[in-house]
Amino acid sequence: MGIAPMRSGNNDYENIRRPHVIVFDVNETLSDMSPMEERFTDVGAPAHLAATWFAGLLRDGFALTAVGSTARMADIGSSLLRSRMAGLSLTCDLGEAVDHIMKGFAGLDLHPDVVEGVGALCRLGIRLVTLTNGSTDLARGLFERAGILGSFERLLSVEAAGAWKPAPKAYAYAMSQCDVQPREAMLVAVHPWDIEGAGRAGLGTAWLDRSGESYPDHFRPADLQAETLTALAERLESIE
């Protein structure tokens, strides 16, 4: 239940194989970003600005990627907050408000299915790594607080790749670091744009559908779809 191969994925349903390496996206895929809304209301900004801001952060990061440039996610995040909140009536200084919101990233927790799901995947003998458009420190903090850091072979960031996902260079960097071919790896993400990039780069793909939204038509579908990481682990256990 809650897991299905998606229509016309990269691979036929029968051809999906258990990957040697799982490459996890981090923000929203593993971390629950919903407490960020409270950070906005703490400083007098509307809660819904959190979603618009994060979409804008990715929009601007991808714009830089499209022109062959790059920037740190935290820098874009802060800069966009300063720009966007400049016209708002806040309960504190703009600088303090930006700091308060950005510090929220460091205090996030994992989604409730992650600890069990990571354990199950680990027991299958699959090598687990992360590849984030943010910093590896955030992933390390998330896993340390949850006590599962030891389940991960390595934590990677596109900061060392010179290009954000979904650019091919980002996935190629991860493959090189793990010393595997793309076909031996599977990206797991909640973001369809990440599925698109990883699929183009030759990786298998699994879309975590946590929000109840449907998969958008403008990106290539994932090879697998699951509502939780535990459901994905069960599915991968059933295939070779």
Place this chain on the structure above:
Amino acid sequence: MGIAPMRSGNNDYENIRRPHVIVFDVNETLSDMSPMEERFTDVGAPAHLAATWFAGLLRDGFALTAVGSTARMADIGSSLLRSRMAGLSLTCDLGEAVDHIMKGFAGLDLHPDVVEGVGALCRLGIRLVTLTNGSTDLARGLFERAGILGSFERLLSVEAAGAWKPAPKAYAYAMSQCDVQPREAMLVAVHPWDIEGAGRAGLGTAWLDRSGESYPDHFRPADLQAETLTALAERLESIE
């Protein structure tokens, strides 16, 4: 008043010259998109979803641009609405809701300063064109309803360029269509990512600061900044 050269732009303040061609971005730069919020509330969705959706539309368009692909803006817009609103309790069918919102694009009006600003720029003998990530039909409709279509030499879309702005190919296409060198042209946009792309492609740039937001640090600043198109026209009249 309301116009200033920006810090450390592509050109020194003294070196800014009147362009032979102005390339206008269309959505939000010329069209007032605020009525889109009402389209969302019409179907029972929250008004603030309009901003998140449009940021997400650009995010996904730029993700495709970053992997060397492209799609029609209207297709991404519809597909993303279907995906995003799938979990909402709407006052009508999901399909009807998507149609109702997308049709809102075709009924938008120009910002109040545009007719006068375009007239003033036209009288300066500057050739006026548009370059949109959307369709040329939307720009044509906007100008026809306002009676200023005749002021524009041509209406261009990245659909014919094979890549969305801010990719270099999009601006190169416009330069080729206008048969001018990038240094003879100036992009006018409200979007900092468009300023970044055009500046990299060698065009002059003017940022329209309609929202009261500050310019974000992660993009290169524009050569000129103005609150309205009429203020920009006055500034360009004062230089050669």
